[in-house]
Amino acid sequence: MKRILLALLLAAATGLSLAQSGSAGLAVSGTVSGSVPAQARVGGFVLDSSGAPVSELVSVPVNGGRFILELPSVTPPQRSLSPLRPDGIFWPGVLEPITVTGQASSADLRFYVYGDGNGNGRRDETEALQEAVPFVGKAVLVVSYSSAVAQVNAARGFQANLKAGWNGLLIEVGKVVKVTSSSTVSGVSLNAQR
Numbered sequence: 001m002k003r004i005l006l007a008l009l010l011a012a013a014t015g016l017s018l019a020q021s022g023s024a025g026l027a028v029s030g031t032v033s034g035s036v037p038a039q040a041r042v043g044g045f046v047l048d049s050s051g052a053p054v055s056e057l058v059s060v061p062v063n064g065g066r067f068i069l070e071l072p073s074v075t076p077p078q079r080s081l082s083p084l085r086p087d088g089i090f091w092p093g094v095l096e097p098i099t100v101t102g103q104a105s106s107a108d109l110r111f112y113v114y115g116d117g118n119g120n121g122r123r124d125e126t127e128a129l130q131e132a133v134p135f136v137g138k139a140v141l142v143v144s145y146s147s148a149v150a151q152v153n154a155a156r157g158f159q160a161n162l163k164a165g166w167n168g169l170l171i172e173v174g175k176v177v178k179v180t181s182s183s184t185v186s187g188v189s190l191n192a193q194r
Helices: 002-021
Strands: 026-034 040-047 053-061 066-071 099-101 105-115 130-136 139-146 150-153 159-162 165-172 178-182 184-192
Touching: 026 040, 026 130, 026 139, 026 165, 040 066, 053 066, 053 105, 105 184, 159 165, 159 178, 165 184
Parallel strands: 026 184
Antiparallel strands: 026 066, 040 053, 040 105, 099 150, 105 130, 105 139, 130 139, 130 184, 139 165, 150 159, 165 178
């Protein structure tokens, strides 16, 4: 009995340390408003180099106007990855001069809302995507994958420290650009646009 209890405590402590280290992906929760279709789902899609969605990594149903999405700690598809370079960063508040420290491949994820007409729990080609820009108060949420630790600096004090894996960056643009990183982002407001 003592061995079982000790094993359970060890497993719980290991799980807690993994969650605290940030290696466990990214959690995003909030509300959806706007043109929300019937049987709506919020999906996280990685983009290709032209900014078009290429692959749905995760999706969840919208219940009572709310969603809770947990992005798994997986590497995005190879076709969505590109070297993290100053000329390939299109986040809000990023103005020249832009510098990148560290060697990493990256991919951005965007949120889309769609109606899951056949109820299969994933998007089919016949189901229209509505882009939904995520805000938390005045800050825009940018979700970006980095294959290694890196830093992005730009004008007006922009500084984003990227960990290896998925990063939730809250970017508030003003005279100075404030960037806050988090692995758990709540209070997100998604406005589905047709």
